[in-house]
Amino acid sequence: MLSLQQREHRQAWVLLAPMLAMMFLLTAWPLGRTLWLSFTDAALISNGMVPANVGFANYIYALTDPDFLASLARTLYFTVVSVAVEGVLGVLVALLLNQPFYGRSILRVLVILPWALPTIVNAMMWRLNFNPDYGSINALLMQTGIIDHYRSWLGSPGSAMNAVMIADIWKNYPLVTLLTLAALQSIPDDLYEAARIDGAGAWRRFRAITLPSILAPLGVALILRTIDAFKIFDIIYVMTRGGPVDSTKTLSFFVYQESFSYLRAGSGAAYAILMTIMCGVLIAIYMFMLARGRRREIEQ
Numbered sequence: 001m002l003s004l005q006q007r008e009h010r011q012a013w014v015l016l017a018p019m020l021a022m023m024f025l026l027t028a029w030p031l032g033r034t035l036w037l038s039f040t041d042a043a044l045i046s047n048g049m050v051p052a053n054v055g056f057a058n059y060i061y062a063l064t065d066p067d068f069l070a071s072l073a074r075t076l077y078f079t080v081v082s083v084a085v086e087g088v089l090g091v092l093v094a095l096l097l098n099q100p101f102y103g104r105s106i107l108r109v110l111v112i113l114p115w116a117l118p119t120i121v122n123a124m125m126w127r128l129n130f131n132p133d134y135g136s137i138n139a140l141l142m143q144t145g146i147i148d149h150y151r152s153w154l155g156s157p158g159s160a161m162n163a164v165m166i167a168d169i170w171k172n173y174p175l176v177t178l179l180t181l182a183a184l185q186s187i188p189d190d191l192y193e194a195a196r197i198d199g200a201g202a203w204r205r206f207r208a209i210t211l212p213s214i215l216a217p218l219g220v221a222l223i224l225r226t227i228d229a230f231k232i233f234d235i236i237y238v239m240t241r242g243g244p245v246d247s248t249k250t251l252s253f254f255v256y257q258e259s260f261s262y263l264r265a266g267s268g269a270a271y272a273i274l275m276t277i278m279c280g281v282l283i284a285i286y287m288f289m290l291a292r293g294r295r296r297e298i299e300q
Contacts, residue, residue, distance in 0.1 A: 037269035044263040058270035071254040079229040090176025115174035123238035126167035157247035179221040183214040223286040
């Protein structure tokens, strides 16, 4: 006769079984297959040839490949700068939307719209905005006197990555705003009133009350955005195709080209596994931060 706890455990596993099966089919099996390919010289079009085992040769080559390391550097630059700007902009907009003013509800809805747009639509829109012949960015800068001639923002290696980051920031800062705004609305007004009575200024109130209250959700938002930015592909593919002169070729786009443009499935799989490991490190940091946040809540 099974105890109540044993029956609950069995019922839980039964309910989880479909999800675990889907995870295995959609994640574990492809990942295992990719791992096996990474130790071979497999080509995407093999013409019946059996892939030969090359050991760690693909990984050794990847870690010494200057193109791969350059793509990693570009990915880190994209991730750090875009996430930092999204964090600052998201907090500032959340602080603004938390203030009482006429039309606040409408503005909150409008802020969500960029995040609700599909990434492909957002990328196409910004590609048109940066068009060197009729783009709105050039027209605006010309009319305000900032530039004296139209420029090809996506066609210049010096500006292409920054242009892509602007498009990414515009789309994703609302996520930081929404999470921060939710945390701001949970702060009791009595705390601010008591601080004002004690003579605390705006900066001191922000540092002593607001910042500690939004730190945990803000950290979660930034970690999620970091993982997402590190895997960036779709906006790069639509706006620049990794160009010009590979100036916007990130890790995801590098793996895509290695596997599907150059048809080198073995080395492409090795690059993909290395990228997966890097993402795993970011996820581990995210889980650590969540666990530490829970411990702090329990201690408080």
